[in-house]
Amino acid sequence: MTGSNSAAQRYRPFPWPWVQPSILTTVLDDERRRANYWLDVDLDESDDSSSDYVAEVPEDGDSDASSSDSEEQQDSSTSDGSIIGDSETFPFAYAIRGTGGFDKIAELAKAEEDAAAVYNADEVVSLITQLYELFIAMGHWPEGSLRYAPHTDPPVNEGLAKELGYAPACISLMHRLPYLTWEVNGDEDRRIVSRSRFADYTLDEDLQEGRRGYPHQFFDGCPDYDPWLLPIMLPDQGGLHLMLDTAAGTVRAYHNERGPEQDTVEWRRHGEIGDSEEGRIRAHWTDYRRAALVPAALYFSEVIFAYSSRLRLPIVDPDRNDPRETRYRSYGAWRTRKQRGEWQTLLALYRECGWPDQWLRAEFLEKWAVVKEEIKVRA
Known part of the structure; x- marks a missing residue:
């Protein structure tokens, strides 16, 4: 836990440990943040191609293939102007040309590739299980509060999960994750994070909410979440989004009223929102894509460290547990x-x-x- 400890002493977004710094945050980045470094400077918005996302040109220089790739990317562009890949592939592994801020975006894409390469779903299931068992050991949840896989009473409704559009990797995790009993998960006094509860995918209502939860479920025309995202926590108003990206092997977590932090590379990668009402609405539809990314194993290890070391305590008011x-x-x-x-x-x-x-x-x-x-x- 040495690495987690040193990370915990650096920049801590609120509420730590549930919201953590970006995958790119280092001690040097933190110093630059305090010094109003490049993140506080407007990125070049010129029409020059060096400021745009571009598909990586094939090594053989086939211009037809390059043109085809470009057209496919335009077809898969999201409503707020970002580019995503197929749900079964790494979604943001694109070569990015340019200087300044766009070098950071290229670093982010590389960091995501690295996170995806080491992502192990079994490890994440084990860490989430350890976290839940930690809260039982610390006395916040009663013994017998966890239901372990395989889930048979009730089972995960796999047919509904497929119908709702979850990626196979998400459905596989649903079967393997532990879940809390409803007596505990439905008790606000047992919450770890205010106005937020852990998802239970043996419940059809959680399967549905996991595709488009609060507040996105109330936006007319809002699309479902990206199919490779599996919410681990479901928020009410003023709660916490906690999503596992099964394609990139990362976690995205942010407060649903404050929204994702806007001084991160993840935010800047998707471009400026603009002043139009339609632009702001569409950006809000997919604000989770702008949230800071943290490698999944690192994220849950950090949360475990925070509570096991008693830097954070369950039992007390989750709004002010420090x-x-x-x-x-x-x-x-x-x-x-x-x-x-x-x-x-x-x-x-x-x-x-x-x-x-x-x-x-x-x-x-x-x-x-x-x-x-x-x-x-x-x-």
Whole structure:
């Protein structure tokens, strides 16, 4: 976990660890971000071909093949001007010519290729399982909250999944992922991320919502999500989009009201939205394509690290599970003090009960129940 630890000490978008820096973020990139480096400079919008996406020209120089490739790309262009590939191939592996910001876009395409090359679906299933089991071990979810594969009661409705247009890689994952019991997943007090719940693809309604969730389901004319995307978390208003890209082996996560961060290479790759109302609407339809990308295994390892190291805690208010942060300046001082005290009490209890090596879960839960009532009385 050393790599995750060092990454955690760098730039942390909110809410970390559920939203993480772009695949291209390094210490140097973080310094450039603070110094208003190239990301704060408008990209060249000239008509010169060096500022456009172009298909890689075949080595034999066949101009007819090149022309055909270009026409196919135009046919597969998305409504907001981006270019996507077939659902069974890596979607953004295009050669990009140019200088300045477009060199960064080329780096992003290469980083995506690298992520796709090392992506292992079994590893991701294992990490998600470890994460869920961690929340049970830490006392946030009761024992017996997980349903493991194979899922038979109820099963995944594979016929409906195919009818809805999920890619085969997504359907395969649906069968292998663990799911929470409804008693836990439907309980807002058990949420890890506010106004967001983990998807359960043994439920037909989650299968449908996974193709076009909130708020996209309410936009007239909005297309379904790219078929190779599998939402791991389904948000309500003010919740978190958490999507696994099974083609690129990456995760896209962003707050559905704030939207994806706009100072990333991923955002700039798709071009300016423009001032027209139609342009803004169409860009909103596919805003998930502009979200920062993180290699899937790295993403879930980082989340596991954040909670197992107690940099983030379940059990407390998911909007403020680290009261040391000052994201909500409008919070009353009394409430901030209350939650800081709650957080410090929890940390002390975890230490007292031997987390993680000599963990006494039952003792922790018994003591926490008493302390929680005392906190309520003081409040």
